[in-house]
Amino acid sequence: MNADDRRAALAEVRQASNCSHPIRIAGEMVNVTTGEVFRRGLTVACKDRRRAICPACSYLYKADAYIMAAAGLIGGKGIDESVLLHPRLFVTLTAPSFGVVHRITHGQQCHPHPRVAHCVHGHSLVCRLQHHPGDAVLGSPICPHCFDYEGAVRWNAHANRLWNELVTRLRRELGASQGLVRRELPHHFTLNYFKVAEFQLRGLVHFHVVLRVDGPGDPNNAPPLWATADLLTQVITHSVRLERLILETGDILTWGRQLHIAQVHEGLAAKRVAGYLAKYAVKTTDGSLELVRRFTSRQQVDDLRDPHQRRLALTAWDLGFTRHAHAFGYPGNLITKSRSYSTTFREMREERAAYMAPNNDLAVIPGTFLYDGRGYLHPKAQALAELFFAMDVELRKEAAQRKVSSEMNPSEDQSISQTETPGSPNPQQIQEK
Ligand SMILES: [Zn+2]
Ligand SMILES: [Zn+2]
Ligand SMILES: [Zn+2]
Known part of the structure; x- marks a missing residue:
């Protein structure tokens, strides 16, 4: 890849915040300094909260949920x-x-001694297994007709x-x-x-x-x-x-x-x-x-x-x-x-957007943007997004661990833990520093 090519791939991944399944939109933008209006495509994050769909966006959502919950418990974001x-x-x-279902009972059998041995459908209600996390039967009824x-x-x-x-x-x-x-x-x-x-x-x-x-x-x-x-x-x-x-x-x-x-x-x-x-x-x-x-x-x-x-x-x-x-x-x-x-998801997104685009001359003209497809345009961008996300998670984990160990030994680090915003072992703030 030549330099322009690399720059293009990076810019696209950054724009979509490392999203795994970004959405492409196209519409009109204005340069707020010159007043020039032009058409442009953008690759933006899917913002799906579900980890099964987008690891990167769900990670951000989780961080926001953490901040919202924590602010209401220990202060921050207006509390x-x-x-x-x-x-x-x-x-x-x-x-x-x-209805009676298969369950985990920490070292004991599932249902060794039910009150009645058989249900009206003639099914045995006894289960002497010790189930483990991931067992396919967990949560399913012992007799499906009774459920x-x-x-x-x-x-x-x-x-x-x-x-x-x-x-x-x-x-x-x-x-x-x-x-x-x-x-x-x-x-x-x-x-x-x-x-x-x-x-x-x-x-x-x-x-x-x-x-x-x-x-x-x-x-x-x-x-x-x-x-x-x-x-x-x-x-x-x-x-x-x-x-x-x-x-x-x-x-x-x-x-x-x-x-x-x-x-x-x-x-x-x-x-x-x-x-x-x-x-x-x-x-x-x-x-x-x-x-x-x-x-x-x-x-x-x-x-x-x-x-x-x-x-x-x-x-x-x-x-x-x-x-x-x-x-x-x-x-x-x-x-x-x-x-x-406490605060809302919307306020947190706006805060982040303001943080991400401090020196940007370009502004979206509302109402002109339409859906233009799914996924990154640049062939290398997807792999790059996954790599960045993995690095991001690693760095955040390390920072959170440092934070926890300094909280365990507050004498070592008193000044820091006193002046930091409450709720700081969250990924978001680490990223913003
Ligand atoms: Zn996403
Ligand atoms: Zn069972
Ligand atoms: Zn039954």
Whole structure:
């Protein structure tokens, strides 16, 4: 490659931020200094959050998710560090059982002693295997006829409604514990949350949530003294047990019995929580490519290899959730948060764009750009993007490790860890330094 050729390949990869499947667009640009308008093609990142589709873009998304989650726990991006003093819980909410499935039971057998030995279909309900991660049967029912597929898909389809009702109930119950009525609540406190949905192997979503009590109005206002993490724990335990959502079909939705609640205390624990949330945020339904995109026909669903997943997706399709059959009825989004939890994906993208293009004379003329194809134009660009991304990940990992070891020995490095922005072991900031 001659110098111009190399420059062209580099420029294209940089423009698309090392994306694995960039999108080409073409349209009009203006040189803001000279006023000259011309037509130009651009290769831009696909911005897909899913690791199975684009490792590079999902890495960036994960970093953004980390910053958003962490800022709401330890401060940053407009949230004061005093947020450390607000009551914060890390809660995992699950779906109820829709049938007995193969599971991992840490060194024990799957189902050695079921309450009844055989189901009504004559299947043995005993499984004496010790399953390991990656076992194909994990999450699939011991008797497929006993598994309530319709119930499972309906639960996924309405899980976000169940969540919204739970938030309303939590606010009300928290206020009621102090004798406050609904219209008084906004004058006393705000309940903020950050929630990520993750699929269990059995095909049901469950939610990982950070809950935080703030003062009225601004999230930086101190919460009332009565609003403790213990009170919040009591209220959520009680509310989750009580909640019932009655659907138009007459079905009743409840939460599963498994409920994990942990109080989030100091900085390290908070960063760990943010790390979990970011990790879940880039996962797909099952990590495979089969369930990454919407199905366009029932036949496509019927071609799924795994019988349990096929039944779930077919049930979703047949119940009318065709657009979300690949997610077994769950309509997304995977990340949702209350408005004043912390920053937004949009703000973070804008910040990055502003950082990436400080001395650029060229500006896009909005509305003139149209889709022009997929993939890099330059034949060497794809390999270059993969190489850059791999190097990037390596450098970020090393930097994060250095950061963790300096946190373990804070005396060595006090000045740095005190002056750095909270949440700094994230890849984004390392890149920006
Ligand atoms: Zn991409
Ligand atoms: Zn089993
Ligand atoms: Zn059965």
